[in-house]
Amino acid sequence: MADTQFDLIVIGGGPGGYVAAIRAAQLGMKAAVVEARHLGGICLNWGCIPTKALLRSAEVYHTMKRAAEFGLKADGIAFDLDAVVKRSRAVSKRLNMGVAHLLKKNKVTVFDGFGKLSGKGKVHVEKDGKGVADLAAKHIILATGARARTFPGLEPDGDLIWTYKDALVPNTMPKKLLVVGSGAIGIEFASFFHTLGAEVTVVEVMDRIMPVEDEEISAFARKAMEAEGMKIVTGATVKALKKGKGSVTATIEAAGKSESQTFDRVILAVGIVGNVENIGLEGTKAKVAKTHVETDKWCQTGEPGVYAIGDLTGAPWLAHKASHEGVICVEKIAGVKNVHPLDPLKIPGCTYCRPQVASVGISEKAARDKGLDIKVGRFPFQGNGKAIALGEPEGMVKTIFDAKTGELLGAHMVGAEVTELIQGYGVAMTLETTEEDLMHTVFPHPTLSEMMHESVLSAFGRAIHF
Structure with a gap:
């Protein structure tokens, strides 16, 4: 039987969770991670890493097509989408195995299952609907992450209407693609598919793309993308998506006018919501606002001994923010001197479009x-x-x-x-x-x-x- 008593239990093995557990182990704490799906979380398996692998392939393809500019000759330049995706998945798998190695190296116990709070200082772990372990610890960190947001009438189906997960393993190379949302996720996928030759339209509800960025930078990026042939519609909303045989007709409203356009595929990138359901928050003093758990500057929730980090706690939704919060949280718990709270203004943001x-x-x-x-x-x-x-x-x-x-x-x-x-x-x-x-x-x-x-x-x- 595995040990069930720990100093720290982390629910979620993403970039916030596994880093928190390793730092705890370094500080002499007996730590455990409970992970329901895959170590490394969304970032490593279905987010930051595999998208960068896809974008790298697109970048190389784009550069190859420019060979003559560099005094080089390259004929018959083409791409194999299945091979591009296969490489991307292999990169994620390699790093997933690396996380498992790091946890083992640091003597962090990993429980394969879905973890939830089950009382003060307690965590219940289930696998396929069956209880597999009941754990206890004085400190519990919630690092359950987030998932893609959906809206009524714009639900993804994995076939014609994609989430970011579907876009990472596309079932076809669309000739005409609609991307709803121009945040980092949306604009990166728009860039990837456009570079490979798709006719891409981006619809953004705000008055400019990448609205969290400086206005001048946003305008520069838009001009560059439109110069390459990408179509960008801002101040617009997608009111409806009507699925047909092998295509989707979108009703797009902008400046008080509606028009319908047909696309091969649609990618929804309209934000994320925190995974706050079924993790045992009911009956605790932890507060949830707009699908995210509220915390203080040390990642402490309203429930003593329960902490939350990463995407679960809200913007900015960045892997490096989650990792840093994990370290801060654990060091504060351990009584490390000179721990500094995280200043959101000092967190760099990166978008890997072109x-x-x-x-x-x-x-x-x-x-x-x-x-x-x-x-x-x-x-x-x-x-x-x-x-x-x-x-x-x-x-x-x-x-x-x-x-x-x-x-x-x-x-x-x-x-x-x-x-x-x-x-x-x-x-x-x-x-x-x-x-x-x-x-x-x-x-x-x-x-x-x-x-x-x-x-x-x-x-x-x-x-x-x-």
């Missing part, structure tokens, strides 16, 4: 809405030697500073590899770096990172190369 988009901190509009006196710097990719050498001259780096203190308030980027560059500004914000520190930092040449330096210089009228 062109890539990345940001940290607040937007220019948010800064102005706060009444702050700011300085804004910009530097275009076309002024950077490495970007031109890469054949990627379209993009921009934008930085926002407090004019009085020199504090870096936000950084926003669009263009090739900006998802790798953004962490430089993330470190700068964590260290409370000023514009002077960044100006005195030496950036290597020739690199894309030089644009980060030039953008800072630009904010204070000192840009050299533009």
Whole structure:
């Protein structure tokens, strides 16, 4: 029989849950993870990782078609969708096995089943409807994640109308695709299928795509995507989806007018809802608001000894946010000194469409809405030697500073590899770096990172190369 008494039990083995358990084990706690489906959670198995594998294949395909620009010859360029998907699934499987290895290495006990609170300090585990274990611990972390949101009349069926899961293992390569929603999930799938040749239409209810991003960056990305042939409709809603034989007719309403268009497939990317059902919250003091569990800055719910992290607790819905919360939560439980609560403004966000988009901190509009006196710097990719050498001259780096203190308030980027560059500004914000520190930092040449330096210089009228 497996042990049933632990110091910490984590319900959910995603990027928040398994990281929390490993950190607990490192701190000398006896930890367990209860996972109903797959270690690594949605991110590793059906989210961040497999989508990046798909997008990488699309990126390589796009580059191959541009071979002549680089003095190369490549004939008969094509893709095998089944092989692309197979590679993506293999990447996820490899990392799933890696998580299992890490948990075993750190002596974390893993229970295969669905876990739920069953009383103070207790967790009941079921598998296929049958009880398999009753566990006890002083501390319990809920890390059950979230799932795709659906609306009446727009329900996915896995065949013609897809969720992100269906889009990861497509049953066909659509010639004409509708993507509902232009957040990170929607715009990444739009980018993937469009790059492979699909005629893609994106419908967004807000007045611009990627609405959480800086307005200028959002507009730049839209212009680049439309220049490539993608159709984007903002300020619009999909009122109905009528399924036919091998197609879907969508009723799209925009500017007070409705029109019907027929598509091969539809991807729904209209947000997510927390997995708060059937996890034993009833009868506890934990509060749920808009499908998400409320917590304090240390991830503590209203129920003593019960914590919640990751997508279950709301935006931003990011794997790295979940992992960091897991560490903070466990370290606070263990009494580690100098634990800092998570500052949402210092969490970088990345969207891996083409062109890539990345940001940290607040937007220019948010800064102005706060009444702050700011300085804004910009530097275009076309002024950077490495970007031109890469054949990627379209993009921009934008930085926002407090004019009085020199504090870096936000950084926003669009263009090739900006998802790798953004962490430089993330470190700068964590260290409370000023514009002077960044100006005195030496950036290597020739690199894309030089644009980060030039953008800072630009904010204070000192840009050299533009």
